[in-house]
Amino acid sequence: MKTFIISGLLILISAVGAWADDKIPTVLSNKEAIALVQTHADYVWTLVAAALVFFMQAGFAMVEAGFTRAKNAINIMMKNLMDFSMGSIAFWAVGFGLMFGVSKAGWFGTSGFFLSDFTPGGDPWVLAFWMFQVVFAATAATIVSGAMAERTKFSGYLIYSFFISALIYPVFGSWAWGGLYKGGGWLEHLGFIDFAGSTVVHSVGGWAALAGAIVLGPRLGKYGKDGKVRPILGHNMPLAALGVFILWLGWFGFNPGSTTAANKDIAMIFVNTNLAAAAGCVLAMFTSWMKFGKPEVGMSLNGALAGLVAITSPCATVTPMSAIIIGAAAGVIVVLAVLFFDRIRIDDPVGAISVHGVCGAWGTLAAGIFNIGGTSLKIIGVQLLGIGACFLWVFPSAFLLFKLIDVTIGLRVSPEEELEGLDFAEHGGNAYPDFEISHAGGVGTPEGHGFLKTKPASEKMLGKPVEQT
């Protein structure tokens, strides 16, 4: 009888809820307390991961600047700054709601705009979740700037940048990830596997980059007659390498952070992420060695990124051994893809389309093939469907967007401005005023080994291009 009363008491007390030190602890109050500590760990991990993913913005900026010419370095910094800054505002106002809001039909969300799901005093999880998602949205946006570097009009770029974060990325995202919060998309309902976003983030960025590069056309002097390729040298390889190391670091937030929970799963995700990147880097180096006779730095750097992009989707659902295979394949694929896009005269200064678009698709497919729980035609079919759906949504809509910008305010700078360099033409500045800049055989602005002519198509050049095999 006594016991009854006591236990009843305890239960009642605990029923009252959140334990406080002055209260007598009970089994139930302890259980709640344990859950709360775990929740705190989840917040910390999710937000630390978000910080690491944010830092990838610096990585993208350095890679892109390093792989392009000194005369456009300021413009690249400005684009990357704005991708994240305007993107954050756009995703706060519109994107998040479209991606994670309540979605009846499974095509896009319709609630939670302006972070309206958060009320002071209420559960702040939506804020932690938003923080983690906004850095993903900005990643998709900034991928594109690399492929459009050195010739895009800044004002036009800003318009694009707003729309990819507010519309193009969130809509596809809602199909695959809406269910992570209040939404629910048709693709995830079919069982589409894209743990951290090989398709949702990277392919989206990659296919938008493809559309942008096509609408813009190549940089002056990039291609000669007969499809001859004239390399336009990146001006700072250590900066590019630093960018890749930063991106690699950021991916340790990107992939394991996608658990948005502090649990044991992150261990395998870390290992897979690292091994795929390593394998991609090594294979890309050897591939470049075989194809060009020397281990080439640009390809090796792209190879590490290719491995990272490829493992993004399967990182939580394949074995480390599979991760190595997936990354290694990506390392080979990216080299061939870069050469391929050059051959079809799509000018992508940093290889964004190959790294993010192509390897993103490969990784998504690989998630089906190497699935730790076994694979099946159905699984692979759904993965292919997701890959296709991504291309079919992103490429046309981005293409349309760029065309609209082009015919209205204009997407590309004038040839004079391009020769002069965007830093002066668009920003009235000079990235390296203390350094003597070399014009050897080039134009009236920093030029590397300069291959530009007044008549771009002209065959006259200092650096004779060599037919690729």
Add this chain to the structure above:
Amino acid sequence: MKTFIISGLLILISAVGAWADDKIPTVLSNKEAIALVQTHADYVWTLVAAALVFFMQAGFAMVEAGFTRAKNAINIMMKNLMDFSMGSIAFWAVGFGLMFGVSKAGWFGTSGFFLSDFTPGGDPWVLAFWMFQVVFAATAATIVSGAMAERTKFSGYLIYSFFISALIYPVFGSWAWGGLYKGGGWLEHLGFIDFAGSTVVHSVGGWAALAGAIVLGPRLGKYGKDGKVRPILGHNMPLAALGVFILWLGWFGFNPGSTTAANKDIAMIFVNTNLAAAAGCVLAMFTSWMKFGKPEVGMSLNGALAGLVAITSPCATVTPMSAIIIGAAAGVIVVLAVLFFDRIRIDDPVGAISVHGVCGAWGTLAAGIFNIGGTSLKIIGVQLLGIGACFLWVFPSAFLLFKLIDVTIGLRVSPEEELEGLDFAEHGGNAYPDFEISHAGGVGTPEGHGFLKTKPASEKMLGKPVEQT
């Protein structure tokens, strides 16, 4: 009888589980264990945040180097290294005790010097707390070096650097934050809100920077007759942008870490920090666009920092929507402030006074105005009091310190040394020996578009200054 059975049960059970340590768990032992796990999470979060804040030192170094001339890059690295290294020692020996030691009158602490509060085997929280606080102290110190760049004598700078970390910063800190540990300051007793230090860290640094810039005077050639401004170009914009990205990352430790506890509050702090930075960056860009006709990179970078500084104080006590407004305002304020200080001929090469001093004050005021719990004249009054108290303590004491250094060992290098560059004059080195340096229209050392003359005030120059509007 019952009791026997129960205890017997417990014994058996505990005997069973491999997991069981020798102690029999009880509701109370579990409660303690839960508290311990939470404590571990607090340690991890606080120290990870401290690491991120430490990294801001790299950000400051890159921003400052990027915004100044190649001939002074080594000197800037040395100052930033020493701000943190000597500052750590100074804060360990003196500063921490003054700031967080027992404080009877509420004016400064008097215990805990040399980390004497820690005894081996004792509670190590003081160490975790010190680690988090020392990186804040170093931040205040390093802010100043930017405003004093390119003309300060290294030995004089070291003296200053020691005293700001040992004295100026800790004393004000004890007024507002002493109560976070053993102290307790008059300002916090009045209810002054400065969660992460818009005033305590940034304004302190900013007003000391103002004093330094005034005592030093402008760099040779910076100002012509009739207040004409001759820009002295920063030598490396990508480096400056990298610095801003690093600082932004570090702020994700600076603001949310100020909880020094792993809890749910950090989510809103993350979001507010990010949105304010984004808004500041966007608004500064548009402001520069309107004022100068082009979106200028230097101002855009300053804008992001302005937003971050402004949200530092209110980050935990305003809504995300307010954070955007606060950051946006900071983005406009910083542009006007930079132009203002140039107009009154206070030469601040990196804009430290505008970013940290002015926007720090704005953020502290905003914490009162936008307070999530509602505002009042009293709240705003206390905020204004804190802002004023900071200026009235820091500016005079720093001014005095710099004057004393000036009349004793000297604060400024000779004109010859300044023309030659501090890298050679002070450190006997050369930051970029492999690169050809341009003297176009400049002096016998790296000069950007060089506007220096033997007679600084002379009107003759290559770059004709344009009256500012």
Add this chain to the structure above:
Amino acid sequence: MKTFIISGLLILISAVGAWADDKIPTVLSNKEAIALVQTHADYVWTLVAAALVFFMQAGFAMVEAGFTRAKNAINIMMKNLMDFSMGSIAFWAVGFGLMFGVSKAGWFGTSGFFLSDFTPGGDPWVLAFWMFQVVFAATAATIVSGAMAERTKFSGYLIYSFFISALIYPVFGSWAWGGLYKGGGWLEHLGFIDFAGSTVVHSVGGWAALAGAIVLGPRLGKYGKDGKVRPILGHNMPLAALGVFILWLGWFGFNPGSTTAANKDIAMIFVNTNLAAAAGCVLAMFTSWMKFGKPEVGMSLNGALAGLVAITSPCATVTPMSAIIIGAAAGVIVVLAVLFFDRIRIDDPVGAISVHGVCGAWGTLAAGIFNIGGTSLKIIGVQLLGIGACFLWVFPSAFLLFKLIDVTIGLRVSPEEELEGLDFAEHGGNAYPDFEISHAGGVGTPEGHGFLKTKPASEKMLGKPVEQT
């Protein structure tokens, strides 16, 4: 009656709350749950620390590039990329098993190759642990590349890089750290203290670097007759300083992360790590000031690293005050060591042997001398034994390895390739094509103040060396 009570209980419990899952919590289930949450915190901390240590790769790359010539910058990026990428694969396949596998005799492990200890669904701790260990292995490997910079054949370097990660590092590691997992080495059984690896990681790297530098011989033109030293200037000091800041950050993962557990011990380790680095930096600066008349940046940067290396072993077992002494001593030692190795004509472009080899040994000894629990001749004896064992295993084996590479595929490039620069010779590239490169008094490739001759030993040079004191 009883039943009533129970059912009553059940009803009440389920009534209590949203938090309740179907299981009825008990004291024991709570204890398990608490242990699980702690485990999650351990995973998060260990892996976040691993990410920070990974980032040290970027730091090494920047320091090394900054301290060498522009003409070799690409080669340095490639070596650092491959140290980590090939190293990751090698450590996955072989190294981890040798280091942490079951070790009967205590000389090396024999199980766990290819991460075979992990089975899907099984305990993933081995993955978290591997992730933390692989970044340590890569650190040891990449230390060496600095000492061998600017003259090593890339293909030969790759072979070396594989073997240090697969063999040299893991074997010694198994002696000291094997017991952290399934192994158990003779050295740890004697009570050898090397908490985070002053010896296991840094001295291993440093002595291998010594072997490499000796086998290679000095760079062309580094030493004149009569042991005169001709400085070959590093081409980018801001990059080198950025690298040091990144390394300092990474060390906040390297040392405290070595707990591989989220507990209170990390606080003192953070503080000690930071104070030792600060003291090392300050003392190295003052030492250079006294010896050369100016505070020299290269030595100051090395000083910070020296302090970090020295505190790596004792970080968990000495007081903060001792940490300052240990770091300060390292700051002096590193300056003298750099001068010493130059005097005996061992050409180490970045000071890797002095920083990692010498200061690693000092730190390991210091762990015995300053041991918080008191010291004894026995303790110091064991420390010295460990230091000696490290040298006796690493130096001969690395020497042999480099000799074997030298006589087979070759370890050093031709003088022509060295003059031309490895970027072109080995990678067919150019790190800075947009910048005019200065050859003042130098060779036909980027050269800084160039001191090279066709006849290296010749006395003719632009920069007249000054006898060192």
Add this chain to the structure above:
Amino acid sequence: MNKIEAIIKPFKLDEVKDALNKIGVNGMTINEVKGFGRQRGHKEIYRGAEYQVDFVPKVKIDVVVDSALVNEVVEAISKSANTGKIGDGKIFVLPVAEAVRIRTGETGKSAI
């Protein structure tokens, strides 16, 4: 022999070089220079202050040829470097007393 110094717009270098090759002149030395003249530099902005950059980047081509060829060379350069816009540059012809090929010690015409 004469030395022809041509100061041209940088992006014209390739064309001028090709034009010279066509008339059989394969040796030349080029140099990055900064020019002042009728063509003005442009305005730039830095952190809110506008300023005028007076100089214009130019490339200077030095080519030494036998006097007989001077007119042809000057012709070739002025044609290929011409855009008709201000700032096209100048060509100066200087007398050269002697030329030596370091490798062989040849002198005079055969040296160039």
Add this chain to the structure above:
Amino acid sequence: MNKIEAIIKPFKLDEVKDALNKIGVNGMTINEVKGFGRQRGHKEIYRGAEYQVDFVPKVKIDVVVDSALVNEVVEAISKSANTGKIGDGKIFVLPVAEAVRIRTGETGKSAI
């Protein structure tokens, strides 16, 4: 016509340029060079080793003018570039056979 080559201290460039403008010479070409002469370079330190940098950074001004103006130009340069300290530099006057303005094809005086 003559070509005047002046090698001056870099920080004197603006003054020399202004002096030339004053006497009506607006066109010139400048170039970063390294000088060796009586003025020595300085000692620097790198990671503990001290070394001597022999060269001194200089700026070279090329200006081609009508022979009638040579003295005036030389005058203007030497006045404006003079500091009286070692290393002020040199002025060399070279004969010029012909000058062409690429844009217009003008030759002789009218070309400069």
Add this chain to the structure above:
Amino acid sequence: MNKIEAIIKPFKLDEVKDALNKIGVNGMTINEVKGFGRQRGHKEIYRGAEYQVDFVPKVKIDVVVDSALVNEVVEAISKSANTGKIGDGKIFVLPVAEAVRIRTGETGKSAI
């Protein structure tokens, strides 16, 4: 007086400088240039595309001496700069009408 312009391989600069010092010539001005001639540049690769760099980095030495010394100077340079390989460079001798030392105003031989 004459101006000797020597275009040499960069890594030969120190030797040439020393050779000139030996015969008492201590003043000179050097300049980084890019050379085109028989010696070709090399092939480089960038992200998979191979390309030819035509120019070769060279250093140009300007030294003005009394006509009496010209042969000796040319001699010294060609000896010290010679490697016998293609690309060793050229030496050109130009007449100089006048020389001025800015610091002192000295003219003629005494100025150099």
